[in-house]
Amino acid sequence: MTPLLKYTLRLADNALIIGHRLSEWCGHGPVLEQDIALTNMALDHLGQARSLYQYAAEQVNNMPAAEKKNLFTGDAIQGLIREGGMIDEDNVAYLRDGWDFCNILLVEQPNNDWAYTIARSFFYDTFNYFFYTELRNSKDTTLSAVAEKSLKEVLYHKRWSGEWMIRLGDGTEESHTRIQQAVNDLWMYTGEFFKMDEVDTTMLQNGDGVDLPAVKMQWEQRVAAILEEATLQLPPTGWMQDGGKQGVHTEHLGYVLAELQFMQRAYPRHVW
Amino acid sequence: MGTIEIKEGGVMSELTESRIYEWLSAVTDPEVPVLTILDLGIVRKVSISNTEKGAAVTISITPTYSGCPAMDVISVGIRMALLSQGIKDIKIELQLSPAWTTDWMTEDGKRKLKEYGIAPPNRKAFQPLGFFEEEEVTCPRCGAADTTLVSNFGPTSCKALYKCLSCFEPFEHFKCH
Numbered sequence: 001m002t003p004l005l006k007y008t009l010r011l012a013d014n015a016l017i018i019g020h021r022l023s024e025w026c027g028h029g030p031v032l033e034q035d036i037a038l039t040n041m042a043l044d045h046l047g048q049a050r051s052l053y054q055y056a057a058e059q060v061n062n063m064p065a066a067e068k069k070n071l072f073t074g075d076a077i078q079g080l081i082r083e084g085g086m087i088d089e090d091n092v093a094y095l096r097d098g099w100d101f102c103n104i105l106l107v108e109q110p111n112n113d114w115a116y117t118i119a120r121s122f123f124y125d126t127f128n129y130f131f132y133t134e135l136r137n138s139k140d141t142t143l144s145a146v147a148e149k150s151l152k153e154v155l156y157h158k159r160w161s162g163e164w165m166i167r168l169g170d171g172t173e174e175s176h177t178r179i180q181q182a183v184n185d186l187w188m189y190t191g192e193f194f195k196m197d198e199v200d201t202t203m204l205q206n207g208d209g210v211d212l213p214a215v216k217m218q219w220e221q222r223v224a225a226i227l228e229e230a231t232l233q234l235p236p237t238g239w240m241q242d243g244g245k246q247g248v249h250t251e252h253l254g255y256v257l258a259e260l261q262f263m264q265r266a267y268p269r270h271v272w
Numbered sequence: 273m274g275t276i277e278i279k280e281g282g283v284m285s286e287l288t289e290s291r292i293y294e295w296l297s298a299v300t301d302p303e304v305p306v307l308t309i310l311d312l313g314i315v316r317k318v319s320i321s322n323t324e325k326g327a328a329v330t331i332s333i334t335p336t337y338s339g340c341p342a343m344d345v346i347s348v349g350i351r352m353a354l355l356s357q358g359i360k361d362i363k364i365e366l367q368l369s370p371a372w373t374t375d376w377m378t379e380d381g382k383r384k385l386k387e388y389g390i391a392p393p394n395r396k397a398f399q400p401l402g403f404f405e406e407e408e409v410t411c412p413r414c415g416a417a418d419t420t421l422v423s424n425f426g427p428t429s430c431k432a433l434y435k436c437l438s439c440f441e442p443f444e445h446f447k448c449h
């Protein structure tokens with residue numbers, strides 16, 4: 001798999017999985033306005049995922065046949081490619097197996113309660129903001145266009161989750177305790193955001209990718225500032241769990257995919 | 273390239289970009305039907321070429337928000353509008369950059385929004401607000417400036433929810449984006 005395809009899929013999978021997680025709140029929000037806010041943000045992520053999956057599918061379709069042979073472990077999509085068919089964004093989203101997904105681990109973590117959902121969004125939105133800001137300078141014109149477009153939407157997300165961090169942290173004793181717990185528990189999944197592997201390095205060297213350690217500095221500053229305003233403790237540096245970018249996931253992703261992909265797996269190539 | 277002609281009402285007439293824009297002005301946004309796609313500024317380019325089979329038209333459109341579900345309906349609307357004028361070779365391209373902004377909305381569009389009961393975008397986009405800072409929005413019903421934000425997110429991606437503190441009516445605000 002080319003570094004560009006891997007990179008595109010990582011971004012797309014992040015967007016799809018966080019979008020799906022947020023959409024699980026639909027009809028369960030604490031108040032109607034927040035229910036609508038969550039589904040709006042889920043829709044933004046889904047739209048971004050669609051643009052990126054379209055780009056991934058286009059890259060696969062343009063590859064020479066020999067390079068397409070072992071792109072994915074899942075035979076549902078690999079079979080389609082073997083038959084010589086063109087794939088589209090839906091195939092990439094619905095027909096790959098867990099091993100083929102390369103989203104960061106944070107986005108697949110369960111909603112749990114309102115505090116966990118907010119903390120997860122806060123860490124991710126802050127990262128997304130600085131990441132997409134940098135990705136706008138990518139030499140790859142599709143990635144830079146997606147970044148430019150997405151960034152405007154990420155601004156709303158970042159504001160929403162940042163405000164909620166302050167509201168909960170600096171709120172009641174109960175809300176403070178619960179958001180602090182969520183921050184502590186999810187902290188170990190944030191190290192993966194910034195870990196450069198050979199895909200990131202190649203993309204950066206080509207002028208197509210983002211310098212993650214540079215994003216890390218901005219992210220840490222911002223997170224520390226908001227946690228302080230929210231009267232919350234910044235967790236100590238410690239063990240960070242990674243693996244998602246390489247396709248090694250927590251047990252939660254399987255459940256997400258079982259629900260997300262159900263229709264296409266139960267009724268292959270079904271359309272309506 | 274020579275003149276491209278189309279048959280209109282039994283007579284041949286020249287196909288120009290402005291003619292196509294005229295037709296596109298009949299295509300509306302399914303979610304805010306008072307606005308045409310030209311009012312919204314989502315049509316970025318129109319180009320005409322001559323093929324053996326007749327005139328071919330390419331329209332570039334840009335989505336308002338990444339996940340805007342109206343884009344597919346709008347594409348169908350454009351196709352129908354051109355087909356009904358006898359254009360058969362139609363290509364619709366989706367263009368992401370430069371990213372759409374409410375700065376491209378026409379003054380006429382903003383007026384129509386207000387008459388429809390939606391507060392139009394009232395400033396240049398891309399000056400993000402700080403935490404807990406509220407956009408100053410005038411009530412589209414009674415004109416009062418004394419309004420309050422209910423939620424930054426509304427029934428569609430492009431709108432926020434407000435409440436007027438003077439006439440107490442809830443209303444939607446087309447966000448500056």
Ligand SMILES: [Zn+2]
Nearest residue numbers: 411414436439
């Ligand atoms: Zn009023």
